[in-house]
Amino acid sequence: MLSVRALTRLGVGPVDLDVAGGEIVSLTGPSGAGKTLLLRAIADLDPNEGAVTLSGVSRESLDAPRWRARVMYVPANAGWWSDTVGPHFADMDAERVKTTLHQLNLETTALGWTVATLSTGERQRLALARAVVRGPDVLLLDEPTSGLDGENVRRAEALIAGFANDGGGVLFVTHDPVQAERLGTRGLTFAGGSVVEVSR
Amino acid sequence: MIGVYIKLSYVDLMLASVLLVLAGGLSIALKLGMEKPLGVAALRTVVQLTLIGMVLKLLFQMVSPWWTGLAALIMIVLAGREVMARQTLRLKGWWSYGIGTSAMLTAGSVVTVLALTTAVRPEPWYDPRFALPLLGMVLGNTMNGVSVGMERLSNTLKREKDAIEGQLALGFDRRDAFRPYIRESMRAGLMHIVNAMSAAGLISLPGMMTGQILAGVDPTEAVKYQILIMFLIAGATSLGALIAVLAVAARLSDDRARLRLDRLRGVSR
Numbered sequence: 413m414l415s416v417r418a419l420t421r422l423g424v425g426p427v428d429l430d431v432a433g434g435e436i437v438s439l440t441g442p443s444g445a446g447k448t449l450l451l452r453a454i455a456d457l458d459p460n461e462g463a464v465t466l467s468g469v470s471r472e473s474l475d476a477p478r479w480r481a482r483v484m485y486v487p488a489n490a491g492w493w494s495d496t497v498g499p500h501f502a503d504m505d506a507e508r509v510k511t512t513l514h515q516l517n518l519e520t521t522a523l524g525w526t527v528a529t530l531s532t533g534e535r536q537r538l539a540l541a542r543a544v545v546r547g548p549d550v551l552l553l554d555e556p557t558s559g560l561d562g563e564n565v566r567r568a569e570a571l572i573a574g575f576a577n578d579g580g581g582v583l584f585v586t587h588d589p590v591q592a593e594r595l596g597t598r599g600l601t602f603a604g605g606s607v608v609e610v611s612r
Numbered sequence: 613m614i615g616v617y618i619k620l621s622y623v624d625l626m627l628a629s630v631l632l633v634l635a636g637g638l639s640i641a642l643k644l645g646m647e648k649p650l651g652v653a654a655l656r657t658v659v660q661l662t663l664i665g666m667v668l669k670l671l672f673q674m675v676s677p678w679w680t681g682l683a684a685l686i687m688i689v690l691a692g693r694e695v696m697a698r699q700t701l702r703l704k705g706w707w708s709y710g711i712g713t714s715a716m717l718t719a720g721s722v723v724t725v726l727a728l729t730t731a732v733r734p735e736p737w738y739d740p741r742f743a744l745p746l747l748g749m750v751l752g753n754t755m756n757g758v759s760v761g762m763e764r765l766s767n768t769l770k771r772e773k774d775a776i777e778g779q780l781a782l783g784f785d786r787r788d789a790f791r792p793y794i795r796e797s798m799r800a801g802l803m804h805i806v807n808a809m810s811a812a813g814l815i816s817l818p819g820m821m822t823g824q825i826l827a828g829v830d831p832t833e834a835v836k837y838q839i840l841i842m843f844l845i846a847g848a849t850s851l852g853a854l855i856a857v858l859a860v861a862a863r864l865s866d867d868r869a870r871l872r873l874d875r876l877r878g879v880s881r
Binding site: 455456457458459475476477478480481482484485486487489490491492493539542543546 | 772773774775776777778779780781782783784785786789792866867868869870871872
């Protein structure tokens with residue numbers, strides 16, 4: 413599904429990696445190794461070089477918004493562009509939004525909440541939800557559960573696993589080796605500016 | 613008294629300078645430390661205005677399209693430099709200067725030439741006695757709108773990085789992600805002239821109109837000129853701010869719809 417070859421950007425790479433459909437690949441490594449930069453480069457949010465394809469289709473053959481709609485990056489601290497939650501889910505299938513929010517222990521009343529009053533955990537779950545309901549092919553998740561408590565970590569992981577079960581590919585960054593083992597079907601780690609397979 | 617022009621002598625100016633001495637004295641008495649800046653600024657006013665008075669006199673006598681054009685070009689280049697100097701967040705390289713000057717050049721020249729060829733219609737149309745003061749007033753005021761618009765956009769895009777990239781990451785088009793900030797910057801750029809037009813005649817008597825009245829022009833005629841100038845400035849500010857804001861937006865993104873804050877000085881990737 414997602415193929416990355418010789419991807420480089422300032423201070424990172426060259427990186428080669430693959431994420432197949434249905435796969436959840438964990439990415440670990442020390443702080444400052446370039447995990448976030450790598451996810452951003454795959455999403456083409458920063459200038460970078462390398463061959464990145466999705467199901468054989470090269471990134472450059474798609475315009476950037478279409479690429480990012482299919483290979484979607486969810487940062488650890490997601491940005492919000494409206495005062496309330498609702499507009500961030502505008503034009504989405506209402507039933508799908510309701511189901512996804514419910515999976516993350518949230519109700520549709522959350523759509524009326526004010527962004528400024530959201531807790532870190534609520535922001536993180538809503539950011540995950542707004543990406544999943546858009547139906548990308550690949551999710552690039554940067555520490556998707558870092559601000560969540562035990563029950564909500566379990567629910568978020570179940571949502572991510574469900575996304576992969578439906579054929580989606582996931583590449584997620586985590587600082588928790590136990591989560592990498594538990595959620596990841598395969599593991600990668602940063603070593604010397606590039607990534608290598610973690611043996612299990 | 614209309615049509616009467618009271619000529620000022622150098623003695624009259626000397627009398628007015630007594631007020632400046634008074635201001636300097638106050639500064640010394642109150643330990644404001646402003647006596648030197650006041651003196652330097654006053655000296656600059658005298659020297660700069662005397663020089664420009666001599667240059668304008670020369671240009672008015674020549675009525676040459678080339679010399680008028682050269683003077684206009686120098687004014688535009690200086691206005692572009694001033695726009696750049698007002699930016700707290702400048703684009704790397706010559707971009708801030710280039711965008712500011714291009715916006716001033718386009719807006720200033722289009723609006724001034726339009727006014728000269730349609731409303732004022734001097735003979736010849738480039739007569740420096742009309743062309744240069746008109747251009748000067750248009751540039752002086754448009755500069756505010758252009759610099760405020762550019763400044764607001766750069767700062768807002770930097771401040772709202774997460775919100776913008778949040779949209780880009782979800783597959784939004786950059787035009788959609790940038791639109792509210794472009795609108796905000798345009799509004800900020802136009803606010804000065806909107807306020808100036810709203811206050812004209814009520815709170816403030818615009819300088820040009822006052823100058824004409826002092827020079828003996830019928831107030832109703834001076835008002836007509838002032839309205840013309842205000843409309844010219846509004847048109848030029850809209851055009852200049854639009855060009856500058858869109859150009860900064862284009863420079864702070866790229867063909868892969870990324871937010872390129874690394875193109876600002878002092879901001880790394």
